[in-house]
Amino acid sequence: MQTQQISIDNGVNVEAILGAREALTEAPEAAQFKWRATSEWVNGTHTRAHVENFFGLGEEHKHRQGFDYDTDHPEIFASEDNGSTPVEMVLVGLAGCLTAGVATVAQNRGIQLRSVKASLEAGMDIQGILGIDGDVRNGFDGVRVSFVIDADASQQDIEALVAQSQKRSAVFDIMSNPTDVHVDVSKG
């Protein structure tokens, strides 16, 4: 580990994270988390989702407050555009995850960040979701993330930050690897 300088502050409490890492190595059962969201259809393609509770460290937790997210489709799909599309929400998740990783790794490596900006773009052939061509997948055919980072570090060190962030990113993993998805339904 590079020596940490007192002056470096990206607002990340690295000591707490390293402490948790140490503690959870000894108590892996406490590392089991459950992330949750609930949602309710509003109208048309408009849905409102709510995030508030999660489970981890052996007990239930609540965010400081609940958060609501509206998803919808744009007007060119004859929708009302009451929120971002669900696929854009996936990009939101990836941006948040990778950027949090960059800040954390930078703090741990003693690199002061001044600005971290990312643009994300995902290609999608909507022949898939419209059922026009069965060979076209529904989801993204690729995702491109472009970071612009201003920091007290060399180009190579900044590239290493972003690479390490991808290596430790949950959303990057979720998007780049298959995940078993189980959906059930009951009449309510």
Added chain:
Amino acid sequence: MTRLSGNPLAGAVDVLVIGAGHSGLAISRFLSARCIDHVILERGEVANSWRTERWDSLKLLTPNWQSRLPGYCYSGSDPDGYMSMHEVIDFISGYAECSRAPVETDTEVKSVQPLDSGYRVVTNRGEWRTRVLVIASGAFNLPLIPAVSQALPANIRQLSTRDYRDPGQLENAGVMIIGASASGLQLADEIQASGRQVTLAVGEHVRLPRLYRGKDIQHWMHVTGVLDEKYDAIDDIRRARGVSSPQLVGSRDRRTLDLNVLSAAGVRLAGRLAGVRDGKLQFSGSLRNVCQLADLKMNRLLDSIDDWIVEQGVDEGLDSAERFAPTRIPDSPCLGLDLADGEIGTVVWATGYRPDYSWLEVPVLDRKGQIRHDGGVVDSPGMYILGLPYLRRRKSSFIHGAEDDARDLGEHIVAYLDVVSATSRIKMAV
């Protein structure tokens, strides 16, 4: 050594070493020099896994000049070459002979149990008692094959690097190789050259050039001290111990074997094997990032070598500094392969090995099945382990790494035996 003939007790010793590979022989040499009564139990012959569990074309990843053991070094005419398996076997057997190592061959350890003081070692040829046990049976006993292998369709042949010998063993169909460490790359190279289309699943890996500035990369890692880095001085030893072997090959022309070389030869690169669903292999979309990580890491090492050369002022006669082309990634890396269409005939697991401790009836394993130890001093009095990756130093699992580790642990053993003897004398006096 006390021998009791006609008794199931084969003998009682101060130190019993399991495994007559380079590590076991190195510590034996140290113990002999200190006149410590010991024996080495070997399930087969000296250097057994080198004889029986390696593919035909394999050569050491380290150059001949680096092959050395306590009081013994390479004396041939090609210091910059790389030993074939036959040469490794001769080298290690020669060492056993010149050390007059007390090896009991064809003696397989069936179980080890704790005694009040020391250990009971049950073998196929009688039982031993020992005060100190040294486990030198290696880290590469059993192929480490992911559970997902069980989901492959039955028409696909599966091989591990332990069973692979040469391409002639494979049917004339495409070959999927899982794993991009030294073995995965060497097999990909040789199998692609045999005319079979290879697809290589690439996870995290270590990229190294064979030569840098005209000298073997091992030379630079040796002189800059990288290989001597201690286990208790680095940031994350758990991670360091799990790092796969670097992408190197020992060849006559001292060539670099990396993913770019393989791509140019027609090997198709895919991401890490992420799953199998409905007879289809699924590959991770992380190929770009694992290659970028490896490129960055290689460049950091080369930077540190260049810095060292400047600091030491030894650049005369050296080739100038260079940086190698970044790993080329296909525009759309392969994300899935259907095993039903007949393209792939064989899946080769080059996914590493794990040690076999099934005989060890002493509670020293952690929840991942690894032995709990501090630099080879196992968490059980009088028990030691040698020859694991990064046991005490980065070089620990290499042949040339045995010397320093054997000396450190040998001294620990001598001190331990002194205490045990003193304690038993006191007990007897009382």
